[in-house]
Amino acid sequence: MGFFGIYKEAFEITLSRKKIFLQISRSRLLPLTILFLSSIQLSYLTGYTLDISVINAIFNLLWVLLATSTVVYTVACICTSRDITFKSAIGVFPKVGGRLFATFLWCFHIWAIYTGLVVGLFLWFFLSVNAQGQGKDKLVLITGIFLLIPFVIGLIYMENIMSVAMVISILENDVYGWKALGKSIKLIRGKICVSFAVLLPLHIAIAGLVFAFTSLLVQGLMSLMSIVRSFYVTIACTLLLMVLIHFTLVIQTIVYFVCKSYHNEDLSNFAEHLGDGYANLGGEQGDNQLQRPLV
Numbered sequence: 001m002g003f004f005g006i007y008k009e010a011f012e013i014t015l016s017r018k019k020i021f022l023q024i025s026r027s028r029l030l031p032l033t034i035l036f037l038s039s040i041q042l043s044y045l046t047g048y049t050l051d052i053s054v055i056n057a058i059f060n061l062l063w064v065l066l067a068t069s070t071v072v073y074t075v076a077c078i079c080t081s082r083d084i085t086f087k088s089a090i091g092v093f094p095k096v097g098g099r100l101f102a103t104f105l106w107c108f109h110i111w112a113i114y115t116g117l118v119v120g121l122f123l124w125f126f127l128s129v130n131a132q133g134q135g136k137d138k139l140v141l142i143t144g145i146f147l148l149i150p151f152v153i154g155l156i157y158m159e160n161i162m163s164v165a166m167v168i169s170i171l172e173n174d175v176y177g178w179k180a181l182g183k184s185i186k187l188i189r190g191k192i193c194v195s196f197a198v199l200l201p202l203h204i205a206i207a208g209l210v211f212a213f214t215s216l217l218v219q220g221l222m223s224l225m226s227i228v229r230s231f232y233v234t235i236a237c238t239l240l241l242m243v244l245i246h247f248t249l250v251i252q253t254i255v256y257f258v259c260k261s262y263h264n265e266d267l268s269n270f271a272e273h274l275g276d277g278y279a280n281l282g283g284e285q286g287d288n289q290l291q292r293p294l295v
Helices: 003-016 018-045 050-079 086-090 093-132 137-171 178-188 192-218 227-262 268-277
Strands: none
Touching: 003 018, 003 050, 003 192, 003 227, 018 050, 018 086, 018 192, 018 227, 050 086, 050 093, 050 137, 050 227, 093 137, 093 178, 137 178, 137 192, 137 227, 178 227, 192 227
């Protein structure tokens, strides 16, 4: 399954279970988007106060983990022809929350170390050039851009690994933290280009939407914008962000299945993990087969 196949699969899965995904959107994704966008505005209005920022980060993280576990579990049940109800979907978080948080901490630490090293190298480079007094601003700028390209590629690669690792932490028993990251690296091999192509547009779209919201409503670049117009822009940004987050989580799960299929891993064992790990959440186990061959 390639770029268009994965997107098509995401749309078909969403349309096939519109009711449960609408319920999940109202209970998980909508509060997440409202909290995230309001925290941006609140941080701006309060001058990015440290205590407010920490509280916002904690609540945002909680809702991210809630939304991730709910959507990923729902998509996995649909892919394995397993009965799924809204009650069982929202009840999965207590079972996987600890594993998911452990994986997030590892992802955050790796991201922080990687970013810190790159920022340090950039500072060292520019300070060294300035100390020499060469005065070749254009050359320095071009060199900086070329140095930035590998950093961005590495960042995207890490993002893909972390996305699949979060899915692994939810769907596979006893695989979380650094183990989930290690398995994610192995699964993505051979499907790196596809995962890049599929997930990158979604991340760009989310970043662009957040930037647009910040520019239009928080920083007030459109000073003549009326209150009514601002209200509609806020509603539009909230709904669009909710849709983007939904499809990002759905596609992350599909990419996980595609990678497992590519490496000829037994997908029926995955259904057994669902049955063993979440037997008390409701729903009967299906025939342990995917609805569609994800190859």
